[in-house]
Amino acid sequence: MQQHQYDVLVIGSGAAGLTAALNLPSQTQIAVLSKSDLLAGSTYCAQGGIAVALNSNDSIDNHLNDTLKAGAGLCHEQTAHFTVNHSHESIQWLIQQGVPFSKNKDEAQDSLHLTWEGGHSHRRIAHVADITGRAIATTLINNATQKNNIDLFENLIAIDLITMRKLGIKGNRCLGAYVLNQENHSIDVFKARFVILATGGASKVYLYTSNQDGASGDGIAMAWRAGCRISNMEFNQFHPTCLYHPQAKSFLISEAVRGEGGRLLLPDGNRFMPRFDDRGELAPRDIVARAMDHEMKRLGSDYLYLDISHRSSTFILDHFPNIHERCQQFGIDMTQEPIPVVPAAHYTCGGIIVNQAGQTDLHGLYAIGECSSTGLHGANRLASNSLLECIVFALSAAQNITQQLHKPADNPEIHRWDASQVTNSNEDIMISHNWEELRRVMWDYVGIVRTTKRLHRALHRIMLVQQEIHDFYSHYKISSDLIELRNLALVAELIIRSAMQRHESRGLHFTLDHPETLPVATDTILTPIE
Ligand code: FAD
Numbered sequence: 001m002q003q004h005q006y007d008v009l010v011i012g013s014g015a016a017g018l019t020a021a022l023n024l025p026s027q028t029q030i031a032v033l034s035k036s037d038l039l040a041g042s043t044y045c046a047q048g049g050i051a052v053a054l055n056s057n058d059s060i061d062n063h064l065n066d067t068l069k070a071g072a073g074l075c076h077e078q079t080a081h082f083t084v085n086h087s088h089e090s091i092q093w094l095i096q097q098g099v100p101f102s103k104n105k106d107e108a109q110d111s112l113h114l115t116w117e118g119g120h121s122h123r124r125i126a127h128v129a130d131i132t133g134r135a136i137a138t139t140l141i142n143n144a145t146q147k148n149n150i151d152l153f154e155n156l157i158a159i160d161l162i163t164m165r166k167l168g169i170k171g172n173r174c175l176g177a178y179v180l181n182q183e184n185h186s187i188d189v190f191k192a193r194f195v196i197l198a199t200g201g202a203s204k205v206y207l208y209t210s211n212q213d214g215a216s217g218d219g220i221a222m223a224w225r226a227g228c229r230i231s232n233m234e235f236n237q238f239h240p241t242c243l244y245h246p247q248a249k250s251f252l253i254s255e256a257v258r259g260e261g262g263r264l265l266l267p268d269g270n271r272f273m274p275r276f277d278d279r280g281e282l283a284p285r286d287i288v289a290r291a292m293d294h295e296m297k298r299l300g301s302d303y304l305y306l307d308i309s310h311r312s313s314t315f316i317l318d319h320f321p322n323i324h325e326r327c328q329q330f331g332i333d334m335t336q337e338p339i340p341v342v343p344a345a346h347y348t349c350g351g352i353i354v355n356q357a358g359q360t361d362l363h364g365l366y367a368i369g370e371c372s373s374t375g376l377h378g379a380n381r382l383a384s385n386s387l388l389e390c391i392v393f394a395l396s397a398a399q400n401i402t403q404q405l406h407k408p409a410d411n412p413e414i415h416r417w418d419a420s421q422v423t424n425s426n427e428d429i430m431i432s433h434n435w436e437e438l439r440r441v442m443w444d445y446v447g448i449v450r451t452t453k454r455l456h457r458a459l460h461r462i463m464l465v466q467q468e469i470h471d472f473y474s475h476y477k478i479s480s481d482l483i484e485l486r487n488l489a490l491v492a493e494l495i496i497r498s499a500m501q502r503h504e505s506r507g508l509h510f511t512l513d514h515p516e517t518l519p520v521a522t523d524t525i526l527t528p529i530e
């Protein structure tokens with residue numbers, strides 16, 4: 001076992017984690033962990049872009065109003081204010097870091113090209129063609145690599161947080177994390193004065209998702225086990241348009257395709273969105289995904305179509321080179337024909353409750369990015385507000401930590417991970433079986449349209465899965481698959497329990513048993529039992 005000591009431990013190397021690390025003072029010793037390679041996570045996959053009101057006919061107030069409207073009455077208005085008020089500064093910071101945002105061709109050299117996405121009343125999405133996330137991730141990683149005070153670690157997966165309470169010491173502070181080194185299988189201790197969870201979302205809890213395999217809600221599960229409150233987990237966002245193809249795993253077709261004129265079509269070639277919402281294809285995501293689900297069930301169809309072939313090939317290739325290339329690999333030419341698409345789990349709107357500085361309920365523990373619940377997204381996130389939230393709250397958390405670095409640190413003895421009671425497993429089938437079952441249960445019973453009966457059924461299944469995982473965890477050596485499955489099963493329970501507590505339909509949570517929206521919007525807050 002190795003003991004590492006840092007000022008700040010950042011768990012997650014996506015937009016949120018790296019932004020925080022890059023904004024801490026240069027004398028601060030920082031460790032940034034990724035459970036896979038540094039590019040793993042949703043940031044690298046982000047396509048559409050980052051929301052910021054830059055057009056002369058747009059304003060911060062318009063951005064705020066669109067955010068609140070998409071959030072279906074549940075956004076925390078102060079948080080939304082705070083976020084959009086810092087949007088210009090956030091884009092400026094990314095530009096200074098070297099992110100090569102796409103520019104307008106026919107105007108002044110320095111004006112950014114802004115695209116359009118659902119729920120936005122104006123063109124407002126700054127982007128790097130259709131690979132915004134890739135550009136942000138590679139730029140920030142490159143910059144972090146050049147900092148002497150930042151150590152970047154790959155293939156280290158945090159298992160659990162170390163807290164005073166868990167060590168039986170008086171007080172309530174986070175002291176670091178136990179971490180599995182996937183290369184030599186040792187379980188190391190990372191001690192830190194401040195720990196930042198930037199572990200991304202949990203959409204892998206659903207069978208069909210736009211997310212990569214690592215989106216298993218690790219940070220949310222670790223924070224819960226460390227005693228932090230979690231909110232609004234019932235609001236998992238389904239993105240309307242993921243590529244439908246037997247071999248195309250998790251590939252998104254950006255909402256910007258609809259923003260630039262793409263139309264959703266039934267198998268007979270007719271549009272249907274205008275029947276559901278005046279904004280047509282550019283209605284917020286909850287509305288579009290639900291409409292698609294309705295039409296697919298009505299027609300017994302496995303997928304619908306997204307068509308932008310009426311725009312010129314030059315335009316399509318210029319704006320969507322990556323999507324075009326990926327579709328081509330599956331024999332689909334989007335310049336000539338519609339793309340088969342389905343809705344899939346995309347974004348975790350709820351998460352670890354934090355304040356405007358990213359502070360959780362536990363002293364010394366921060367949560368930023370998709371694993372956090374800041375109150376910005378309410379019952380449905382406005383497109384491209386996620387990367388913005390990552391940057392705004394990472395800057396804020398870094399500032400808050402910087403103000404506290406002068407304070408003396410607690411330095412209690414941390415005992416090593418006890419693996420004396422466990423043996424090597426010869427039953428790994430338990431992991432793959434339960435991984436599959438859990439994600440299917442969530443898709444079938446806790447998906448776009450819910451009922452109370454289905455939620456009860458799902459909870460029953462998930463609790464059985466949890467019991468098996470618990471037995472396995474107590475007897476066998478830990479692996480990254482087991483860590484993720486354990487976290488996913490906990491997050492599934494939190495989603496179901498949150499959905500059961502909401503006796504109304506609002507934003508992304510729609511239940512046939514309570515189709516109405518209550519007059520007063522309240523957060524669902526789950527508190528761990530001590
Ligand atoms: P991530 O980028 O997901 O990074 C998580 C990090 O945590 C990774 O480094 C991972 O290895 C690490 N990690 C997780 N668990 C552990 C652990 N136990 N131990 C160690 N490390 C761990 N949002 C927008 O605003 N605009 C868009 O255009 C957009 N497009 C998207 C397209 C796709 C396909 C997807 C999936 C999402 C998109 N989103 C978009 C959402 C947005 O990309 C994410 O919400 C955001 O990037 C999350 O960033 P993050 O830093 O919180 O986490």
Ligand code: SIN
Nearest residue numbers: 047048254255383384
């Ligand atoms: C997209 O490009 O459609 C994703 C945008 C987002 O999730 O905010």
